[in-house]
Amino acid sequence: xxxxxxxxxxxxxxxxxxxxxxxxxGYTMVYGILRLINFAHGDIFMMAMYFxxxxxxxxxxxxxIAIVVVILITSVLGMLIEAAAYRPLRDAPKTSVLxxxxxxxxxxxxLATYIFSGKxxxxxxxxxxxxxxxxxxxxxxxxxxxxxxxxxxxLAILLYIINRTKLGMAMRAVxxxxxTARVMGIKINRVIAATFAIGSGLAAIGAIMWGVKYIRIExxxxxxxxxxxxxxxxxxxxxxxxxxxxxxxxxxxxxxxxVAFISQLTGWRDAFAFVALILVLLIRPTGIxxxxxxxxx
Amino acid sequence: MKKILxxxxxxxxxxxxxxxxxxxxxxxxxxxxxxxxxxGVFEPLTGGSAAGGELEVEGIxxxxxxxxxxxxxxxxxxxxxxKSDKAESATAVSRLxxxxxxxxxxxxxxxxxxxxxxxxxxxxxxxxxxxCTNMMVTKGNDWYFRVCFIDPFQGKIMANYAFTxxxxxxxxxxxxxxxxxxxxxxxxFKDEFIRLTGDANSIVEIANYNTGDSDFSGILTNVKAxxxxxxFAPGNFTESAQVVKQGKKxxxxxxxxxxxxWETGEFIDxxxxxxxxxxxxxxxxxxxxxxxxxxxxxxxxxxxxxPDKTIAAVTALGYDSYIFTLxxxxxxxxxxxxxxxxxxxxxxxxxxxTGTFDITADGDADKDIAAIKEVKNGEFVFKETITLx
Numbered sequence: 001x002x003x004x005x006x007x008x009x010x011x012x013x014x015x016x017x018x019x020x021x022x023x024x025x026g027y028t029m030v031y032g033i034l035r036l037i038n039f040a041h042g043d044i045f046m047m048a049m050y051f052x053x054x055x056x057x058x059x060x061x062x063x064x065i066a067i068v069v070v071i072l073i074t075s076v077l078g079m080l081i082e083a084a085a086y087r088p089l090r091d092a093p094k095t096s097v098l099x100x101x102x103x104x105x106x107x108x109x110x111l112a113t114y115i116f117s118g119k120x121x122x123x124x125x126x127x128x129x130x131x132x133x134x135x136x137x138x139x140x141x142x143x144x145x146x147x148x149x150x151x152x153x154x155l156a157i158l159l160y161i162i163n164r165t166k167l168g169m170a171m172r173a174v175x176x177x178x179x180t181a182r183v184m185g186i187k188i189n190r191v192i193a194a195t196f197a198i199g200s201g202l203a204a205i206g207a208i209m210w211g212v213k214y215i216r217i218e219x220x221x222x223x224x225x226x227x228x229x230x231x232x233x234x235x236x237x238x239x240x241x242x243x244x245x246x247x248x249x250x251x252x253x254x255x256x257x258x259v260a261f262i263s264q265l266t267g268w269r270d271a272f273a274f275v276a277l278i279l280v281l282l283i284r285p286t287g288i289x290x291x292x293x294x295x296x297x
Numbered sequence: 298m299k300k301i302l303x304x305x306x307x308x309x310x311x312x313x314x315x316x317x318x319x320x321x322x323x324x325x326x327x328x329x330x331x332x333x334x335x336x337g338v339f340e341p342l343t344g345g346s347a348a349g350g351e352l353e354v355e356g357i358x359x360x361x362x363x364x365x366x367x368x369x370x371x372x373x374x375x376x377x378x379x380k381s382d383k384a385e386s387a388t389a390v391s392r393l394x395x396x397x398x399x400x401x402x403x404x405x406x407x408x409x410x411x412x413x414x415x416x417x418x419x420x421x422x423x424x425x426x427x428x429c430t431n432m433m434v435t436k437g438n439d440w441y442f443r444v445c446f447i448d449p450f451q452g453k454i455m456a457n458y459a460f461t462x463x464x465x466x467x468x469x470x471x472x473x474x475x476x477x478x479x480x481x482x483x484x485x486f487k488d489e490f491i492r493l494t495g496d497a498n499s500i501v502e503i504a505n506y507n508t509g510d511s512d513f514s515g516i517l518t519n520v521k522a523x524x525x526x527x528x529f530a531p532g533n534f535t536e537s538a539q540v541v542k543q544g545k546k547x548x549x550x551x552x553x554x555x556x557x558x559w560e561t562g563e564f565i566d567x568x569x570x571x572x573x574x575x576x577x578x579x580x581x582x583x584x585x586x587x588x589x590x591x592x593x594x595x596x597x598x599x600x601x602x603x604p605d606k607t608i609a610a611v612t613a614l615g616y617d618s619y620i621f622t623l624x625x626x627x628x629x630x631x632x633x634x635x636x637x638x639x640x641x642x643x644x645x646x647x648x649x650x651t652g653t654f655d656i657t658a659d660g661d662a663d664k665d666i667a668a669i670k671e672v673k674n675g676e677f678v679f680k681e682t683i684t685l686x
Contacts, residue, residue, distance in 0.1 A: 005522040008547070012514035118343025118380070119351070120535045122566040132546050139548045214511040215542065215567050216535050218345065224509060259515030266516050267474035267505035 001260070004137035009260040010253075015144035015213075017252025018151040022206035023229035024236065024244040025158065026199030032239035033175045033195050035094060039101040040081060042226015043108035044200050048074040048207035049123070049217045050116055056124045063126065071204045078200025079193045087189060105226075112219035120218040123211035130212065143212045150209065154202055155245050162241070167194055175239070224270065231277040237290025246288060251276065333373045334632055336622060337393030339403040339413065340427075344381025345508060345533055348561040349405035349611060353427045355603075356615025357402060363598055367623045368630070379404060383412035390416045390424075399632040400425065400625075402618045405611060406533075406558075407431030407448075407478040414438050423625070423637050425618040428557060428580065428611045431481045435660040442641050442656060444617045444649060445557075445580055446664040448478070452485025454578045454667045454683050455529060455554055460493040463552060465526035467501050471516060471540055473532035474505035482531045482556050490529075501525050506540070508533060517544045524551075531556035538568035545571040552576065560609050565675055576680065578667045580610035582651050583679045592650035607677065610651065610668065617649035 023045055030038040051073050055066045085100045129143040162168040170191045173181040182188050210225070211217060228251060236247025251273060259266045280287060338357055340350035354376060361374050375396055379386040386409040393401055394416070401417065401424040404410050410429035417424045418438050426434050426443030430451055435441045459465040468490055473479035487500050501523040504516035517540070520528060528551050530540050541553045555577040565572060584607065587593040595616055599608055624647065629636035644656040654662040669680040 002522070005518060008518045008521075009515065012512075012518060016512050016514070113343055117347070119347040120345065120563060120567070122563070122569075125569055130546065132548070134548075137548075139546065141546055210511070214539060215569075216511065216539060218535075220344070220509070221511070225511075255512075256515045259519065263502070263504065263516070263519050266519075267507060269515075270507060 006260070007135075007138045009256055011138060011140050011144065013253035013256035014249070015140075015147050015252075016256060017249035018148040019206055019210055019213075019248075020225070020229050020232045020252045021151045021245040021248025022147075022154065022202050022209070023225060024232040024248045025155070025241050026203045027230050027233040028236070028238055028241055028244035029195050029199045031233070032241075033171060033178075033192060034086070034097070036086065036097050036101065037230065038199075039098075039226070039230075040085075040104035040108060041199070041203060042222035042224075042229070043105050043112075044074060044078055044081070044222070045203040045207050045210075045225060046112060046217075046219065046222030047077060047108060048200075048204035049211045049221070050112060050121075051204070052208050052211055053121055053123055053217055067205075067208060070208060071201045074204035074207070075197035075201045078196040078203075082193055082196040087192075109219055109222070116219060118219060120216050123215045123217055125215065126212050141213065143209060147209050147213075150205060151245065151248075154205060155241065158198070158202075158241055161198070167191065171195060228270075228273050231273050233287075234277055235280050235287055237287030240287070240289045243287055243289030332370045334367060334370045334626070335373050335375055335396065335398040336619070337390075337396070337398035337401040338374055338376040339379050339386060339389040339393060339401065339409075340376065340405055341381040341409065342376075342378040345535060346381040346406050346409075348534065348563040349428075349558065350379075350381075352561060352609045352612045353403075353405050353615035356612035356617075357427075357619050359595070359598060359602065359612075360616040360619035363595070364620065364623060367626050368632075372623070379409050379413075381406070381409070383408055386410070386412040387416050389413070391420075394420045394422060398422070399634070400622050400637055402615075402622060403427060404429060406476075407434055407481070408476055410434045410441070411477055414441055417441060421638075422634050423622075423641055425622050425641070427614045427618045429478075430557065431477050433477065433481075439642070439660070440638060442621075442644075442660040444621050444651070444654070444662050445614055446667060447661050448482045448556075449485045450665070450685065451556055451578050451667060452482050452487075453489045453685055454669075455556065456486050456489035456493060457683065457685065458576070458578070458669060459490065459527045459529065459554060463527055463554075466494060466496075467499050467523075467525045467527075469502040469504070469520045469523055469525035469528045469551075470500060471504045471506070471513075471520065471528060471530040471532075473508055473536060475508045476532060478556075478558065479532040483529065486529050486531075506532075506536065508536065510536060511539065513540050513543045514547065517547050517549065520544070521547055521549050527551055528553050529555070532558065534558055534561045534564040535567050538564045538566075538572055541575055542568050542571040557610065560611065560670065560677055565672060565677075568672075572672050573674075575672045577670060578683075579670055580614055580651050581664070581666050581668045581682060582608065582610040582613040583668065584608045585679065588650060588652060589648060591648065595650050609677075613651050617651050620649065621647060 026041050052070045055061045085104045089097045132139040132141050170186045174188050174191050178188050232247035232251045233244045236243030255269045258272050342350050377389040379389040390413040407429040411433050417440050424441045428445050430448045470483045472483040502520050553575050557579040559577040560579050584596050625637050625640040629640040654664050657663050666684045670677045671680045
């Protein structure tokens with residue numbers, strides 16, 4: 001393999017990985033606080049893409065307003081899901097909440113099929129963002145250059161919120177032990193709602209980038225990215241935002257490099273992600289950055 | 298509180314009773330309607346292939362409007378959705394059979410047709426494929442027929458096009474590995490291209506992807522590094538459009554060519570300016586040059602319903618498969634499945650709007666002409682026809 005080809009693969013991997021990272025953060029935040037794998041997260045990502053599609057094609061919002069509107073609507077959707085499907089089960093066994101999450105996932109997929117029709121739609125093309133920049137023989141789309149920057153910026157803001165603000169302190173407290181946090185006067189429902197809002201907002205950013213880059217939108221498209229990003233979160237150490245971003249990059253890069261070096265296996269790249277999940281769970285269940293936690297009673 | 302509950306319970310029960318009556322009335326209604334002949338249609342109406350299914354249903358419905366009767370009875374279409382899913386296809390066909398259809402039409406997408414094939418064979422009911430071109434649809438199944446050409450032929454057509462018209466000496470293949478149609482077509486293309494060039498290494502790369510994938514940058518980078526003269530990328534229209542689009546973004550200049558599935562509006566919607574110049578083989582149907590009076594009549598009727606739409610070849614195949622079914626029932630003189638099967642198998646010189654054909658021993662239409670179309674200014678433009686014996 002010559003150098004230009006290698007760098008082309010590398011840039012593809014970084015761009016895919018940073019998209020995974022944005023979505024993986026949402027998984028990891030919810031898990032960190034509720035010990036819940038929010039299987040509806042991939043479908044929230046899908047809904048965000050439809051919101052973006054309709055706000056631009058139907059309501060003709062300029063893109064800079066559309067982005068804000070889509071992030072807000074998606075955050076509200078995340079909070080609504082939490083209030084309707086998870087909050088009533090706050091004191092129920094963890095399995096019930098997990099099943100509720102799977103239910104929400106199916107509900108969103110079928111709702112989207114019903115409302116938006118099962119036919120794929122194509123995202124309005126931002127020619128500036130999709131046009132390419134040449135670095136010698138390597139060509140990279142502008143959106144692919146932007147994605148890692150946005151991902152890292154989002155991570156920095158998130159870390160600031162978690163470590164430096166009152167809300168973040170409350171989040172950390174709830175994640176350690178929400179019973180005690182409640183006793184200490186923290187309004188845990190509000191903290192959890194905020195967590196869902198932030199996670200869904202990041203999924204919305206990811207969705208817009210994804211839409212600009214890959215164009216196609218359909219109701220089932222949240223499933224595979226959702227599962228992949230869940231894997232990314234596990235690889236990084238679920239519950240840890242930095243780990244999720246790292247996991248996203250590792251998974252995206254790994255997939256592309258698998259295609260690059262063992263091109264006969266390209267049909268197996270999804271399988272590769274799941275094999276990675278099994279290996280991580282077997283060898284290092286806490287992931288790269290996860291802390292060992294003792295099971296709480 | 299208890300009283301309210303009791304009242305509610307009473308109401309629910311009585312409503313249930315009434316509903317029971319209602320459904321009973323409905324069953325007697327259909328049983329009495331012996332003068333209706335039901336023809337089942339299974340097509341992808343939701344999911345990844347929905348756009349293709351919709352085009353075919355358009356043609357089938359229009360055919361039904363134009364020819365609503367056979368054997369002096371009214372024909373009723375029962376259309377079910379196979380959800381672009383192989384497992385759902387078998388279920389969809391079972392549902393049709395339960396509803397007492399005398400014959401079945403469908404489906405866009407060979408994979409769905411193959412998946413339904415076993416149910417059709419076991420139920421011993423005839424089925425007519427619209428645009429499912431894979432060999433396995435009719436092979437070993439006496440009950441499945443089709444009105445379109447088959448992939449060994451289509452693969453040869455595109456290999457010939459690449460070799461003679463484009464002057465290609467090397468080719469890369471990008472195939473949708475979970476799609477029977479794509480893999481089948483790609484392998485016929487490969488065999489013929491190697492035969493034409495006489496060079497076993499003329500296929501420089503075979504790259505795989507899965508249905509529903511969004512990111513093709515990895516495989517396309519590999520293809521670009523091999524620098525082929527032409528890229529053959531048959532597959533579902535949305536994925537294919539993304540392949541072409543991302544290929545162009547990576548700076549690939551070699552032409553992308555494909556198969557009949559590309560001819561759906563979504564291919565252009567998703568691909569935009571990047572699919573300009575994409576060339577593919579498809580079924581013979583050109584609305585500017587109807588093959589016969591029937592075709593002219595069909596075009597006229599179609600334009601009444603959809604004045605602004607260009608007629609897709611698969612829509613015409615939808616029409617042909619319906620007329621083919623009606624013709625067989627007419628010749629069988631009854632709705633007995635065995636009689637219909639015999640009539641279909643012995644079809645000779647059937648004049649459809651996509652060409653005149655006989656049915657071969659395998660149950661295929663012996664078509665030897667394909668159309669080549671190109672994307673130009675956001676539309677599918679008829680380029681030429683290629684005949685291969």
